[in-house]
Amino acid sequence: MTATKAWVTGSFLLAGLVVLALSVGTQGFGWGDGGSLVLLRAPRVLAALAAGLALGLGGAAQQGVFRNPLADPGLTGVFGGALFGIAVLLGLFPEAAWQRAWFIPAAAFAGALGTSALLALIGSGGSSARLLLTGLGLNAFTAAGTLVIAARSGESRELLTNGAYGDWLGMATLELTWLPGLLCLAAALLLLPLARSLDLLSFGEDAARGFGGAVGGTRAKAVLLTALAAAAATCLVGQVAFIGLLAPHLARAVVGPRHAKVLPLAALLGAGLLLAADTLGRGLWPQAPLSAAAVTAVLGAPLFIWIARRQHG
Amino acid sequence: MAEFVIRALGLGVELAGRRLIDGVSLTAARGQVVAATGPNGAGKTTLLRALAGLVPCAGELEVGGYDPRVIDPATCARTRAYCAQKPVSAWDYRVADLGEIVGDPAGFARWLEKLQLGEFAARRLSELSGGEQKGAHLAMAFAALPEPFDGALLLDEPAAALDLGRQEAVRQAIADFAHAGAACVVATHDLAFARRCDRLLVLAEGRLVAAGEPASALTPEVISDVWGEPASPGR
Secondary structure: OOHHHHHHHHHHHHHHHHHHHHHEEOOEEOOOHHHHHHHHHHHHHHHHHHHHHHHHHHHHHHHHHOOOOOOOOOOOOHHHHHHHHHHHHHHHOOOHHHOOOOHHHHHHHHHHHHHHHHHHHHHOOOOHHHHHHHHHHHHHHHHHHHHHHHHHOOOOHHHHHHHHOOOOHHHOOHHHHHHHHHHHHHHHHHHHHHHHHHHHHOOOHHHHHHOOOOHHHHHHHHHHHHHHHHHHHHHHHOOOOOHHHHHHHHHHHHHOOOHHHHHHHHHHHHHHHHHHHHHHHHHHOOOOOOOHHHHHHHHHHHHHHHHHHHHHO | OOOEEEEEEEEEEEEOOEEEEEEEEEEEEOOOEEEEEOOOOOOHHHHHHHHOOOOOOEEEEEEOOEOOOOOOHHHHHHHEEEEOOOOOOOOOOEHHHHHHHHOOHHHHHHHHHHOOOHHHOOOEHHHOOHHHHHHHHHHHHHHHOOOOOOOEEEEEOOOOOOOHHHHHHHHHHHHHHHHOOOEEEEEOOOHHHHHOOOEEEEEEOOEEEEEEOHHHHOOHHHHHHHHOOOOOOOO
């Protein structure tokens, strides 16, 4: 399929999905009097779109910069770092953390950047196994840290536990959504121009530098912006592992591996997948909605296995 | 007086405490194809990477009018192109994608034709043999230098893993590139290929053992000293 066709089809599907998502909720199907329910649901839908976009694009960028199809901010501990950053802030300053809109995104960014930097320092430049093992180690460490803090901070325990299960979309209000949403968009807009550099990097460091790519600059920007995307998405939804892996693979299966096509389509697919997962989770069980992360994992795992078999024999 | 595209004086490369290149000097003029040959571990690849500015090195170096160690990557890419011995891609691009990635799809398609690979433009890299993949990456390196060609083309084992027909096509493409005004340095194990170049450098253990026109540089004594076996007509 051409990139244009994929974009047009994807945009129509996403628009339909947005209408559906605005129509589904614990109150049943419908828009309420004068669209009152739509206004209530809009922040959640916007949060899912922004987070999904950042997750899809962040995953594609991380795979590009590490030249590794298994790299995903969820598996490599970057989301874990973001949540750990939030946990540290909430654990140390449970009240002050909410006084400014940027405190929690900043803590998430610090955590995500810390794990990204460690991943780049320790895990890159070797085999896939080295990158993934480093990422798994970081993930386990940050998850344990978050759980320890959650266990010791009475007020934030439920909040952090929900975040670890990717169940924060239900809290979305415009007040909580606008800043992380904008950060997701900013990270996405700044990642898109890296497409050619990521293509060059896919031939290895020597080749990339040989063809005029600024390898160090590209790596630093991609790591920084992926951390920003992961942090902003974590603030909106909590930890969702699968979308950063699935969206780029789906995008590559549709339009091929050029990053100029993969990055925007992965963003579109990421937004669609997260919104679909969230809508399904609350549409099928309105009284006890499933978290977007749980639905993503249930539906995403078989889809990912199918893509892996198709693409890698 | 020859117009030198590459001037290197006393190049030295040391990595992890090992001296890989030691005091190598060379020049390559516009229109010249220079072969760098020698046994495994002689320093051929390191020499090419040093000339391309891809590895820290000591000594004086000028490629296409600039020192590749200090200029910005974009300017550097306009003065020299480099193709590694075993180029690999993390993603399974279509061959034609390589032309877009390098920024000159039309030029890439022309070089692909010259290398007898035009019919593979729509295929994915994974659908090509190792030699065909190398050819596609060579076309990428050829297309990377902007016209008029007055820079340096640095190719590591360009004809390895190719059949005889494509070896000749690669040799001809390199010669065409040089005749258009560039200087080419080719690292190769293939002495028959090296003998057909304009100049030849013989390296051993990082040092320059012989240099000059192939007939004078690649004597039976040099072959015997460097490769440790009697010269044979087949080599």
